[in-house]
Structure formats: structure tokens, C-alpha cells
Amino acid sequence: xxxxxxxxxxxxxxxxxxxxxxxxxxxxxxxxxxxxxxxxxxxxxxxxxxxxxxxxxxxxxxxxxxxxxxxxxxxxxxxxxxxxxxxxxxxxxxxxxxxxxxxxxxxxxxxxxxxxxxxxxxxxxxxxxxxxxxxxxxxxxxxxxxxxxxxxxxxxxxxxxxxxxxxxxxxxxxxxxxxxxxxxxxxxxxxxxxxxxxxxxxxxxxxxxxxxxxxxxxxxxxxxxxxxxxxxxxxxxxxxxxxxxxxxxxxxxxxxxxxxxxxxxxxxxxxxxxxxxxxxxxxxxxxxxxxxxxxxxxxxxxxxxxxxxxxxxxxxxxxxxxxxxxxxxxxxxx
Amino acid sequence: xxxxxxxxxxxxxxxxxxxxxxxxxxxxxxxxxxxxxxxxxxxxxxxxxxxxxxxxxxxxxxxxxxxxxxxxxxxxxxxxxxxxxxxxxxxxxxxxxxxxxxxxxxxxxxxxxxxxxxxxxxxxxxxxxxxxxxxxxxxxxxxxxxxxxxxxxxxxxxxxxxxxxxxxxxxxxxxxxxxxxxxxxxxxxxxxxxxxxxxxxxxxxxxxxxxxxxxxxxxxxxxxxxxxxxxxxxxxxxxxxxxxxxxxxxxxxxxxxxxxxxxxxxxxxxxxxxxxxxxxxxxxxxxxxxxxxxxxxxxxxxxxxxxxxxxxxxxxxxxxxxxxxxxxxxxxxx
Numbered sequence: 229x230x231x232x233x234x235x236x237x238x239x240x241x242x243x244x245x246x247x248x249x250x251x252x253x254x255x256x257x258x259x260x261x262x263x264x265x266x267x268x269x270x271x272x273x274x275x276x277x278x279x280x281x282x283x284x285x286x287x288x289x290x291x292x293x294x295x296x297x298x299x300x301x302x303x304x305x306x307x308x309x310x311x312x313x314x315x316x317x318x319x320x321x322x323x324x325x326x327x328x329x330x331x332x333x334x335x336x337x338x339x340x341x342x343x344x345x346x347x348x349x350x351x352x353x354x355x356x357x358x359x360x361x362x363x364x365x366x367x368x369x370x371x372x373x374x375x376x377x378x379x380x381x382x383x384x385x386x387x388x389x390x391x392x393x394x395x396x397x398x399x400x401x402x403x404x405x406x407x408x409x410x411x412x413x414x415x416x417x418x419x420x421x422x423x424x425x426x427x428x429x430x431x432x433x434x435x436x437x438x439x440x441x442x443x444x445x446x447x448x449x450x451x452x453x454x455x456x457x458x459x460x461x462x463x464x465x466x467x468x469x470x471x472x473x474x475x476x477x478x479x480x481x482x483x484x485x486x487x488x489x490x491x492x493x494x495x496x497x498x499x500x501x502x503x504x505x506x507x508x509x510x511x512x513x514x515x516x517x518x519x520x521x522x523x524x525x526x527x528x529x530x531x532x533x534x535x536x537x538x539x540x541x542x543x544x545x546x547x548x549x550x551x552x553x554x555x556x557x558x559x560x561x562x
Numbered sequence: 563x564x565x566x567x568x569x570x571x572x573x574x575x576x577x578x579x580x581x582x583x584x585x586x587x588x589x590x591x592x593x594x595x596x597x598x599x600x601x602x603x604x605x606x607x608x609x610x611x612x613x614x615x616x617x618x619x620x621x622x623x624x625x626x627x628x629x630x631x632x633x634x635x636x637x638x639x640x641x642x643x644x645x646x647x648x649x650x651x652x653x654x655x656x657x658x659x660x661x662x663x664x665x666x667x668x669x670x671x672x673x674x675x676x677x678x679x680x681x682x683x684x685x686x687x688x689x690x691x692x693x694x695x696x697x698x699x700x701x702x703x704x705x706x707x708x709x710x711x712x713x714x715x716x717x718x719x720x721x722x723x724x725x726x727x728x729x730x731x732x733x734x735x736x737x738x739x740x741x742x743x744x745x746x747x748x749x750x751x752x753x754x755x756x757x758x759x760x761x762x763x764x765x766x767x768x769x770x771x772x773x774x775x776x777x778x779x780x781x782x783x784x785x786x787x788x789x790x791x792x793x794x795x796x797x798x799x800x801x802x803x804x805x806x807x808x809x810x811x812x813x814x815x816x817x818x819x820x821x822x823x824x825x826x827x828x829x830x831x832x833x834x835x836x837x838x839x840x841x842x843x844x845x846x847x848x849x850x851x852x853x854x855x856x857x858x859x860x861x862x863x864x865x866x867x868x869x870x871x872x873x874x875x876x877x878x879x880x881x882x883x884x885x886x887x888x889x890x891x892x893x894x895x896x
């Protein structure tokens with residue numbers, strides 16, 4: 229039996245934070261006392277956990293010495309403001325925001341071993357959904373491929389931007405179907421029946437934060453520091469479930485039979501045969517795995533492997549991965 | 563003054579065929595007599611051209627000796643059945659279906675010169691929307707880049723699959739917004755608020771016809787027979803306007819200032835600055851250019867050029883390109 233530990237969830241009222249609390253319960257994570265935290269605006273509301281209504285308190289006045297583990301599921305700025313305070317109080321931080329540059333990036337199926345060497349308290353990053361999905365799909369193939377480059381085109385669901393984005397897509401769609409004039413609110417333009425070239429703002433080099441996150445995180449997760457990565461993340465009119473078109477350039481020919489076999493046996497992977505394919509709505513949403521389909525060579529190129537991935541961006545791509553990291557941690561703590 | 567020539571349009575009642583007839587009129591193409599043709603099911607209806615209602619006749623019984631030029635905007639099977647007959651009757655064929663393997667692929671902005679060497683009557687392919695968009699954007703950069711590989715991720719609108727696909731997306735969306743159970747008809751699953759991993763069926767190697775078309779057509783259009791191409795085409799819930807995320811791997815460093823300047827002056831290209839980006843609905847639909855945005859290096863890679871393209875799949879990506887090819891042809895005929 230694992231000893232229960234006291235846990236804090238920062239950003240408990242957001243899409244990911246709420247799902248995280250739910251997953252702690254689903255997986256019977258050995259929580260002692262659960263502290264739900266949020267910014268001043270969201271504090272005061274309550275969230276259900278293990279049959280009880282828990283009040284959400286302000287993160288600013290929380291004493292992190294009360295907990296051994298804190299999930300940060302708010303903005304990068306919140307993580308940057310409070311993670312050091314938490315760590316100094318003896319609390320290990322699992323950050324989902326991508327705001328901590330010096331944290332160890334972990335996806336248990338890819339580099340779970342790296343947790344064994346951690347000195348606690350520590351700061352850990354649960355990476356972007358793109359990095360989780362690609363790492364879960366490619367980690368089991370590392371022995372088969374001599375990977376030189378990974379090209380990822382990500383079609384991201386609006387829920388990554390929170391509840392407002394979800395309701396705005398629904399509202400815009402209804403307006404258009406009723407032939408009413410469209411006045412975009414959350415997005416700066418029409419999102420319904422449209423595709424946006426980027427998710428969030430670009431920096432001075434034209435890259436978005438979510439694109440930079442993948443390039444920073446994937447080499448660590450796959451243990452390939454020299455890995456070349458090309459990435460474009462676009463926003464599609466889908467509520468939940470991210471999809472990824474992945475092309476892997478290998479230095480050796482790709483044996484598809486071996487790849488399929490490895491995927492078949494891989495942890496957290498659901499391989500779909502080529503007479504069908506997985507979709508975010510039809511397969512990924514609500515599930516705890518990364519669906520992998522369209523397993524094929526490049527056209528006229530047997531050193532290229534093409535894959536189609538789809539996963540629940542809120543669960544597997546964020547909250548569930550963070551809780552799975554925490555499960556590894558408590559083994560390590562024990 | 564160019565001499566008027568007699569023209570046939572096969573597939574005149576389809577989305578692309580109808581737009582083609584409209585563009586012939588818009589561009590004041592020197593049409594003598596226009597013959598509108600379709601399969602038995604669609605024959606008998608009429609289409610407006612130059613203020614007159616023209617009756618659509620059955621292609622089976624048409625004598626192609628009556629025309630000097632025929633556009634084939636129906637299925638690949640129709641092109642394969644009638645193109646040889648047309649050519650033998652002295653008629654030059656411009657095929658939009660991709661059904662003719664031995665036809666010369668032409669995008670005027672990329673390889674318009676190649677028409678000068680044609681012996682008429684000839685068979686020409688107006689390529690897939692993906693090939694048109696990528697060729698129009700990359701042709702002006704050929705002098706600046708030593709292109710080794712082009713990676714294309716295409717997010718295709720449902721209209722490429724015809725009118726039924728368009729009304730099915732609208733119907734599914736309305737059903738879902740009204741919380742009614744979804745019974746997919748045209749698509750084999752939910753298309754609204756979803757992304758499909760492929761457009762059309764895959765062959766025994768896992769590739770779709772539209773993906774194979776791009777790999778066949780792009781090297782010809784760019785005059786780069788050794789070009790390596792990786793491609794994935796996905797179906798997004800957008801009515802009109804295809805989008806493309808393109809990564810170009812160059813053997814030399816990419817000078818972004820020069821690239822931007824070349825795009826600024828390129829024919830049929832509308833470059834959008836990086837503080838904004840083009841979208842299918844907001845920019846491309848109804849326009850005659852390829853919008854190019856998000857012009858940037860790869861992250862940490864100055865030998866990679868990334869672009870975001872969007873264009874009207876029915877106009878620039880199909881009907882307009884075919885008519886522009888015909889304009890070159892009649893100069894050549896004169």
C-alpha cells in the first residue's frame with residue numbers, strides 16, 4: 229500500500245485542472261488532503277472530488293509546505309510565479325503550462341525511467357499534447373528506426389484554449405447556420421468552418437509557443453538530443469481531440485511489419501488498421517490512449533514512416549499524463 | 563484579336579464545371595460555340611453562359627470534331643473513356659480529373675513555357691489544387707532555394723468532393739447543434755467538428771489518389787525531377803478553400819528577405835505579413851490567387867522554409883488554372 233500524500237492542484241477550475249481532479253479520483257491516486265487552488269477570480273467556486281464538494285482557494289495565500297505534490301494547470305505566468313515558492317517549501321511541482329524552462333520533461337511511456345534519478349523536491353513538466361502523442365507513438369519504435377527528422381503537422385482542437393474557445397466555436401457555428409452576421413469574440417476572426425494558420429501569437433521569428441514547446445520537448449522525451457523537428461500547429465473547428473500528421477525520416481529502411489507489431493504491443497497506443505482510421509470525435513475523445521492510424525511508407529520512399537495520430541488533448545495530452553507522472557513519482561517517493 | 567474557338571466542357575453541372583463556365587465568361591475567353599456536356603443523369607439541365615441558357619447534353623453522343631478544345635471536369639473514369647476519342651477528332655483536351663497518366667501537367671505560373679513545345683491536338687492535365695497552390699508559391703523561389711524536399715500537409719475543404727459533401731457537412735452540423743442523433747450519409751462518419759485522416763480511399767500501400775497526384779505532378783511543375791515529396795491530405799470541416807502547411811528543405815540557407823521579396827512580386831501570389839495570416843474563409847474563397855503567410859525558417863533550422871498557403875480549391879485550384887492553361891494554348895494556336 230502506498231502512503232497517501234497531500235496534493236495541490238493549481239488552476240483547478242480550468243478545463244485541464246478539472247479533468248485532472250477527476251482522473252485523480254478515477255485512478256484512485258492515494259490523495260491525503262486535496263487543496264484546490266486558482267486565481268482570485270475563480271477562487272470561491274467548488275469542485276467535486278470523491279463525493280465531496282471542495283472549495284477552490286486563492287493560490288496567492290496558499291502555504292505549499294502543506295503538500296508534497298502540486299500540479300500547475302494554470303498559465304505559464306502562474307507557474308513561473310509560484311513553482312519556486314512551492315519547491316522551496318519542499319513540494320514537487322508537476323507543471324502542465326510549459327512555463328518552467330528548467331523542469332524535467334516526462335511522458336512515462338517514453339522516458340519514465342528518468343524520474344528514478346530525480347532528487348526531490350523537483351520540478352517536472354508534463355509536456356504539450358503534441359509531444360505526448362508523438363512521444364507515445366515513437367518511443368516504441370526507437371529500436372527499429374534510426375530517426376533523423378520528425379515532421380509534425382498538428383490540427384489542434386479549440387478546447388486547448390479553454391472553455392471560452394469551446395463556447396465561441398459553438399456560438400459562431402449557430403450564427404452562421406442561422407444566416408446571422410458573424411461577430412467574432414474569443415477568436416479574432418471566423419473559426420467555424422475555417423482553419424487558422426496558427427494557435428496563439430507568433431514570436432519575432434514567426435513561431436508560436438506551442439510549436440517551440442514540441443521542438444524543445446520531443447528530443448528529451450525520445451532521448452535523441454540531435455533530433456531535427458519541423459512543426460506547424462493549426463487550429464481546426466473541432467471541440468476536443470488533437471490530431472497529428474507525422475512523417476519520420478529514418479536513416480535506415482522502415483520495416484512496416486515490425487513497426488505495426490511494435491505499435492500493437494506498445495503501452496497507451498491503439499493501432500488502427502489501414503482499412504479504417506481514427507478521428508478525434510469518433511475515437512480519441514474521452515479515451516486514455518493515443519490512436520495511431522495510416523501507418524505507411526512515404527510515397528516512393530521506404531526510409532520514411534508516415535503516421536496519423538489522434539488523442540484527447542485534455543485527458544491523455546495533458547491531465548492524464550500529469551497524473552501518470554505523479555504515479556511514477558510516488559513509487560519513487562516510497 | 564484572337565479568333566474565337568469552339569469549346570466543350572465535360573462535367574458542366576459539377577461544382578468545378580459550373581465555375582469553369584463562369585470563368586470563361588469572366589475572362590472573356592474567345593469562345594465560339596460552347597458545348598456543355600455531362601453524364602446521362604445530369605444531361606437535360608441548363609447552365610447560364612453569356613446571358614443565355616445553354617442546355618447540357620450527353621457526353622456519350624457528342625462528336626468532338628465540333629470543337630478544338632475540351633475541358634474534362636468530371637471523374638477520372640470519364641476522362642479515360644472520352645479523352646482519346648476527343649484527341650483523335652482533333653480536339654485538345656484539358657483534363658482536371660487526374661485520370662490521364664500521359665498528359666502534360668501545366669500551371670501557367672510555374673511551367674507555362676512547356677506549352678510552346680506541344681504538338682496539337684494534345685492532352686494536358688490541370689493538376690490537383692495542392693499542386694497548383696504549391697507550384698504557384700514555390701516557382702518564384704526556384705532561383706533562391708536549392709530544394710531537396712517538400713513536405714506538404716493539406717487540409718482540404720469538403721467541396722472537393724462535390725455538392726453532396728457540402729450539404730452533408732451543413733446537415734450534420736445542424737443536427738449536432740440541435741442535439742439530434744447523427745446519421746452520416748455522404749461521409750461514412752461524423753464530419754462536422756471532426757477531422758478525417760484521409761480524403762477518399764487508400765490503395766494497398768496506404769496512399770490516397772490525391773496524395774499520389776501531388777507526388778506525380780509537383781516535380782514536373784517545378785522542373786525538379788529528383789524532388790522528394792512527403793504528403794498527407796486530411797479532410798477538415800470547411801466548405802470551400804484548401805489550406806497547406808508546407809516545409810521546404812533546401813540544400814542552402816534560406817534568405818527570408820529575398821524569399822519575401824520574390825513572393826511579393828510573384829504572379830498570382832498574395833503574400834500576407836507575419837503579424838497576420840490568411841484563412842480559407844476570410845481570404846481565399848472567391849479569389850484568384852494563392853495566399854501565402856507564415857513565411858519563416860524552421861525552428862533552429864535556416865535551411866528550412868515554412869509556408870502556409872490557402873486558395874480557393876474550386877477556382878484557382880481547379881477551374882481558373884484550367885482556363886489560364888487554355889489562354890496560353892490559344893496564343894500558341896494563333
